[in-house]
Amino acid sequence: MATPANPSGDGARATLAQVAARAGVSPSTASLAFSGAGPVADETRERVLAAARELDYGGPDPRARSLRTGRSGIIAVVMEDRIRVAFRDPMVVTLLDGIADEIGTAGYSLLLLTDSLERAEGGLRDAPMDAALLLGCSTDLDPAVKVLSQRQVPLIGVEAEPRLGMHLVDIDNREGMRAGAQHLHDLGHRRVGTITLPMDREHTRGPLDPEWVERSVAYTGLERLAGVRDVFPDAPAVVAAGSLIEEGLVAARALLDAHPDLTAIIGQSDLLALGAIQAIEERGMRVPDDVSVLGFDGARIDGLTSHRLTTVVQPGVEKGRAAARLALAALAGEPVESVVFRTELRRGDTTAAPRTA
Amino acid sequence: MATPANPSGDGARATLAQVAARAGVSPSTASLAFSGAGPVADETRERVLAAARELDYGGPDPRARSLRTGRSGIIAVVMEDRIRVAFRDPMVVTLLDGIADEIGTAGYSLLLLTDSLERAEGGLRDAPMDAALLLGCSTDLDPAVKVLSQRQVPLIGVEAEPRLGMHLVDIDNREGMRAGAQHLHDLGHRRVGTITLPMDREHTRGPLDPEWVERSVAYTGLERLAGVRDVFPDAPAVVAAGSLIEEGLVAARALLDAHPDLTAIIGQSDLLALGAIQAIEERGMRVPDDVSVLGFDGARIDGLTSHRLTTVVQPGVEKGRAAARLALAALAGEPVESVVFRTELRRGDTTAAPRTA
DNA sequence: AACGCCGATCGAATCGATTCGACAGGCGAA
DNA sequence: TTCGCCTGTCGAATCGATTCGATCGGCGTT
Incomplete structure (x- = not known):
């Protein structure tokens, strides 16, 4: 055989103890040689590493290490939707990028x-993790929070409702959206509709049920709605089933059907706003000449060239980074303070003064 | 305190042994009660679960379990690019979705x-995992493969060069691309250029270096290139720095500058093809009237409405699923057979007969 | 010259579960 | 009646590392 020498047959991976034995040192010393903690003579370390090489030993087993140290080196990100859906939202990807970095x-x-999967037990309940970040405008995190806090995993919520025992990273949703709406108001708009993120766990589409506003089930969506209504108290709202272009399209159609006189549409996300643009253009109207469109997020959307969306920009990567840092701080036992980022209005070419018809 | 009773103070999580003690059974029995393996009297199980509830015990510690069983319940996906870049490619997202499912x-x-990060030791080397899927048209997997196979982790490559000790999921890249090129040839095209995926680890842009073709460093890109050249042996090629729309744009500009008489451009991915469309249109030419464009992948690209790209469709979700199944089979000790999927040409509205100028 | 300290190494306990083999009853079959 | 067999339970070994405390020279101080 051309494979490296392995005394105990090939299938079995060598253990640190075997390496130590071969190097003529104790397991403790071998461990120190690998981890770098504690003083080890250069010559000894070399001997250990040589033995490891001979046995094709690739370093300490993460499983054993993590049992002993109590750390797995894993931070979990919990999302509400399945991957294909979630990753279509550039905001999620941006967040994730900051986190991963x-x-x-x-x-x-x-x-x-x-x-979601409470049935398949492989996830929240059983996966090793040192901390968890709960992501997205989640409409109901309770089950996840319950399981994880019982496991004593530090929890960081991103855009989540303030909740016991969970640290938060958020933005000034209401104020940001208020600023965006004010921008439209300043331009002269008075009849403005809005498309909201999902408001219940089932992601029901349709005109906003006033009851939802009372029951407060979808934190982010409600905050942004409140921002719109701070400026336009009577703005009609349609709920989308997700932050997707096609959802924005569907919702905007409904909005325009019910309120043909709207001069502007506010999407609670850029993707929803882009859908609204499509809905407007498919009726032969133009953006911003006939109808203005405002978005929210400001994450880069690849391949969008026709318009520069006017939008409320939030610092996505920074938000992800901050969430990750909170998790790391919690793990280091440092005090953790929730963070709120500020948004900023970015003017593109999708808003203008309404037609003075 | 309103928190559940916890004999040993609050910070410490209860252990299975403590639960067992409280329920008046042995740890072995308690373990069986939780795992469901082995026979346990209903009454006993109830007693154990009750004790667990009283101690706020959330189930066995994944770390300990995974040391003992040798399984961590984790399958890793290794990508070449950082998240923000990789996830901009709908093909990657689609694959991931199939895998995750x-x-x-x-x-x-x-x-x-x-x-990439050989420096930050937290990844390939130290993370617990039962199997790994290597993703993407990776230009050089060697380091990753080395580390992981030393760790005895079963390896599945998706679109990777055949390689020792690694099972593969692939598509008929060359044949698929040949069919696409043939479609253009059938339409009457003779002067066709192509934009390729990155060809070296540094992701260098520019006209294709013939030397790369010899040295075979980028499996997928070379296969697809070969497919094009099966039909158009002299097709000029420009290498992009990634599968991104803007990379396609840059590359297509270079291609059109050097070869103004091209009647068709083939992108090795849909995103590259979309970039090519932009490059063509920014010169005041039209697709497909002046220049035809062909893509590869056929993954859904959100918000693309202006064109229905003609493209070589590969079954992305199925590919992801297959890769995952190979990994699971390897873990189950079943025989693992590599899989090759077939592609199919989907005609959109971006290809037509060349102008008979 | 004696003391203390530091560098290097080792022994042994420990992390928290899973699992194999053993054992005690109870029950059905021969 | 007796022999297995099945069910339910327990003891003890084990997974593979980390880490605390102890040991032991050697060296610099005063």
């Missing part, structure tokens, strides 16, 4: 989880 | 890794 340089890896 | 229902979770 930050935890990566700290030596952690990223585990992707979905909160 | 399949391993999720099997009770596994998905760990996201990047192969």
Whole structure:
């Protein structure tokens, strides 16, 4: 055989103890040689590493290490939707990128989880993790929060409703949206409609049920709605089933059918706003000449060239980074303080003064 | 305190042994009660679960379990690019979705890794995983493969060069691309250029270096190039720095500058093809009237409405699923057979007969 | 010259579960 | 009646590392 020498047959991986034995040192010393903690003579370390090489030993087993140290080196990200849906939202991807970057340089890896599957036991309940980030405008995190906090996993919520025992990273949703709406108001708009993110766990489409506003089930969506209504108290709202272009299209059609006199549409996300643009243009109207469109998020959307969307920009990567840092701080036992980022209105070419018809 | 009773103070999580003690059974029995393996009297199980509830015990510690069983319940996906870049490619997202779906229902979770960071030790080397899927048209997987195979982790490559000890999921890249090129040839095209995926680890842009073709560093890109050249042996090629619309744009500009008489451009991915469309249109030419464009992948691209791209469709979700199934099979000790999927040409409205100028 | 300290190494306990083999009854079959 | 067999339970070994405390020279101080 051309494979490296392995005394105990090939299938079995060598253990640190075997390496130590071969190097003529104790397991403790071998461990120190690998981890770098504690003083080890250069000559000894060399001997250990040589023995490891001979046995084709690839370093300490992460499983054993994590049992002993109590750390798995894994930080989980819990999302509400399945991957194909969630990743179509550039905001999610941007967040994730910030998270991955930050935890990566700290030596952690990223585990992707979905909160839905209570049946398949493989996820929240059983996966090893040192901390968890709950992502997205989740409409109901309770089950996930319950399981994880019982497991004593530090929890960081991104855009989540303030909740016991969970640290938060958020933005000034209401104020940001208010500023956007005010921009439209300043331009002269008075009849403005809005498309909201999902408002219930089932992601029901349709005109906004006033009851939802009372029951407060979807934190982010309600905050942004409140921002719109701070300026336009009577703005009609249609709920989309997700932050997707096609959802925005469907919702905007409904909005325009019910309120043909709207001069502007506000999407609670850029994708919803883009859908609204499509709906407007498919009726032969033009943006912003006939109808203005305002978005929210400001994440880069690849391949969008026809318009520069006017939108409320939030610092996505920074938000992800901050969430990751909170998790790392919690793990380091440092005090954790929730963070709120500020948004900023970015003027593109999708808003203008309404036609003075 | 309103928190559940916890004899040993609050910070510490209860252990299975403590639960067993409280229920008046042995740890072995308590374990069986939780795992469901082995026979346990209903009454006993109830007693154990009750004790667990009283101690706020959330089930066995994944770390300990995974040391003992040798399984972590984690399957890693290794990508070449950082998240923000990789996830901009709908093909990657589609693959990931298939993977997540399949391993999720099997009770596994998905760990996201990047192969680049050899420095930050937190990834390939230290993360717990039962198997790894190597993703993407990776230009050089060697380091990753080395580390992981030393760790005795079963390896599945998606679109990777055949390689020792690694099972593969692939498509008929060359044949698929040949069919696409043939379609153009049938339409009457003779002067066709192509934009390729990155060809070296540094992702260098520019006209294709013939030397690369010899050295065979980028499996997928070379296969697809070969497919084009099966039909158009002299087709000029420009290498892009990634599968991105803007990369396609840049490359297509270069291609059109150098060869103004091209009647068709073939992108090795849909995103590259979309970039090519932009490049063509920015010169005041039209697709397909002046220049035809052909893509590869056929993954859904959100918000693309202006054209229905003619493209070589590969079954992305199925590919992801298949890769996941191979991994699961390897873990189950079943024989693993590599899989090759077939592609299919989908005619959109971006190809037509060349102008008979 | 004696003391203390530091560098290097080792022994042994420990992390928290799973699992194999053993054992005690109870029940059905021969 | 007796022999297996099945069910339910328990003891003890084990997974593979980390880490605390102890040991032991050697070296610099005063």
